[in-house]
Amino acid sequence: MSIVEMSKVLSNKARVDVLAWLKNPEKNFPPQVNVPNFDDGVCVCHIQNKLGLSQSTTSHYLSMMEKAGLLIGTRIGKWTYYKRNEEQIEKFIQSLSSEL
Amino acid sequence: MSIVEMSKVLSNKARVDVLAWLKNPEKNFPPQVNVPNFDDGVCVCHIQNKLGLSQSTTSHYLSMMEKAGLLIGTRIGKWTYYKRNEEQIEKFIQSLSSEL
DNA sequence: ATTACATATCGAGAATTATCAATATATTAT
């Protein structure tokens, strides 16, 4: 993922907010109902509630962020959980450090 | 400058190219005519030539980058020279490291 | 003062991104 393409993903407050919230799910989201913890991330519906955006926009943003390598999505039953992809986020920061 | 605002500036190939070219002006631009070296940066007209964009777009992008803190512009006579603002670029990378 | 040139700003249309409602798909419960 190039700097330009990654920057496009990061040039939106909602998406940067999600990334920040997912640093500390316990603090930023209510307890999950259908799984015991946040190990696989946060349920889409919780993220949508907090964003205050429509379901379709929320889903779109999350999959865009996954495609960019910022998030990891996991489907469990009817639900999809998203968490940060720390490895890739770190790689991006490294590439910025050297390329920018 | 927030991550979102800075990312907007970086989400364009032309602007990221300029930033990269200015890392090594001697290599990426012809010698300057009206000043002896690249100490104050590169003349707008050289950047415009290399970008292949219109004069107005080039000027717009450069001032946008200066406003974001990525570049430093210096007017000398009729010409304006732009160079990288290394201090601010480094600060941005640091803030990404902690906030992202 | 006038002209010439480099850059900046303005105004407008084209291209892209944001965002929604509607619909489709996947999964579970009945």
Place this chain on the structure above:
DNA sequence: ATAATATATTGATAATTCTCGATATGTAAT
């Protein structure tokens, strides 16, 4: 099988960004 629920995808409009030509401003030469 059917219904219910969560998420994904599609199609459309609104908002933003891109990009240009035209014009304005600043500086130097005549």
